[in-house]
Amino acid sequence: MNGVYLLPTMHQRAAAAFLGLVGMIMIYRMVRRHTLREEHALLWFTAIVVMLAVIWIDSLLLTVTGLLGIAMPGNALILLTIFFLFLISVRLSSVVSIQKRQIAKLIMEVSILKGQITNDVNCGPKLPE
């Protein structure tokens, strides 16, 4: 079976370009409204640009398909999408883990400081300062 016949049609490419554009506008607006950091937007922008490039450039799609050892280019696109989502999820898990430790440190420090103040107010034994 010749994989060339299974390349995305013009209709599919246009749909992908439209969805990619909508996604980019959404991400841009989120960054503008401070609900997404530039750092994390970069991950999404990169994923969209790479996916669009693979969809629009036949030689690139066929190379990726061949490298992955997959028969149909459509399946290679799905695998690539899953891979990007995996990378983004791992990155976000790492951010959450780092922030959990930072928040814990803040809670510890704030609680110690609060203890130093409230123990004075409650006339309890004083915490060391």
Next chain:
Amino acid sequence: MAEKLQRVLVLIPAYNEAGAIGKVIEGIKGSIRSIDHDVLVVDDGSLDETAIQVRAAGAMVVSLIENLGYGYALQTGYRVAMQGGYDIVVQMDGDGQHDPDSIKELLPPVLEGKADVVLGSRALSDVYYPMPWTRRVGQRVFSWILYLLSGMRIGDPTTGFQVLNRKALELYITDDFPGDYPDTDVLLFLKLRGLRVLELPATFRVNESGKSMHGGILKPMYYIYKMLFSMVLVYRRHQRWAKGMKR
């Protein structure tokens, strides 16, 4: 030359221990009256009157504004100990499981500079402590892994009854100290960093409330995964640290 008097802090992490914490503090004060000490309870976001009862019993209290878990509650206490210039920390549970009379047996090696950390052990004690067989097996397995990785034989690696000096405290306040279930992985960390760890018998009482941080089905499973993974990480991090490599 007069020897400098060492400052001792008894650190108790507690979560919803309103029924027991007052008695625990009184027990400590009675048991180590002869040693100059302070008692600090880190209330890990309790929903009951733990903090009020601690103050009423005349001990210091830090109330965490959110429940952070056992490891972070301990680390809060270590930070207070470091800031306050304490030389020795006695760490024990707030549910009354650890007999305060054992503190007198555990303190001397650290006071005399013969050990950096002393573990109060159920395994070495003459007093029988009932434990589910699954936990006993788990303890043996972790004990064996610890021996394999560090050459250190510890019969009760999950004990929370410990006495430690400032050298250990300095390690305990770093990011390497785990926020959840600091047990065998911490002992491995201490040993690899060259600290002297000693295990001595201590009396443990049966926890009448029946509460346990290892209860249920999922928690023990997570504990096993976490501890095995954490021990491998501690070992690998140490190898890289020893070679001066970035972790």
